[in-house]
Amino acid sequence: MATTETKHPIYAMAFGAVYPHYVAKAEKKGRTKREIDKTIRWLTGYSQRQLMAHVRKETSFEDFFEQAPEMNPNRSLITGVICGVRVENIEEPTMREIRYMDKLIDELAKGKAMDKILRSAEA
Numbered sequence: 001m002a003t004t005e006t007k008h009p010i011y012a013m014a015f016g017a018v019y020p021h022y023v024a025k026a027e028k029k030g031r032t033k034r035e036i037d038k039t040i041r042w043l044t045g046y047s048q049r050q051l052m053a054h055v056r057k058e059t060s061f062e063d064f065f066e067q068a069p070e071m072n073p074n075r076s077l078i079t080g081v082i083c084g085v086r087v088e089n090i091e092e093p094t095m096r097e098i099r100y101m102d103k104l105i106d107e108l109a110k111g112k113a114m115d116k117i118l119r120s121a122e123a
Contacts, residue, residue: 008095010098013060016054016056016058026109044070045072050069072119074119
């Protein structure tokens with residue numbers, strides 16, 4: 001586990017400050033805020049109301065993931081490279097969760113079908 005001195009700056013960054021960038025990235029590629037929210041809710045187990053409360057409260061990324069009601073067990077199916085690193089090889093748990101979310105947002109922006117993004121059983 002990372003110590004306070006070695007934590008990446010993103011841990012303290014407000015989720016609510018980054019959320020609009022996720023939405024803008026998706027919308028620029030023809031996707032919707034609704035799809036972003038569905039993707040984040042799938043990953044974290046938050047309800048829509050809880051998700052928006054964290055956006056408004058500007059919860060840190062670290063707290064956002066620590067307080068998540070139920071991280072999706074299928075998130076381990078998320079693989080590939082994000083920020084030059086294979087997500088499945090990230091050992092630090094919080095950073096892995098952050099990068100899982102980044103990877104899902106990238107897949108959405110690249111036009112991948114929602115059932116594939118959400119690792120549906122049928123997919």
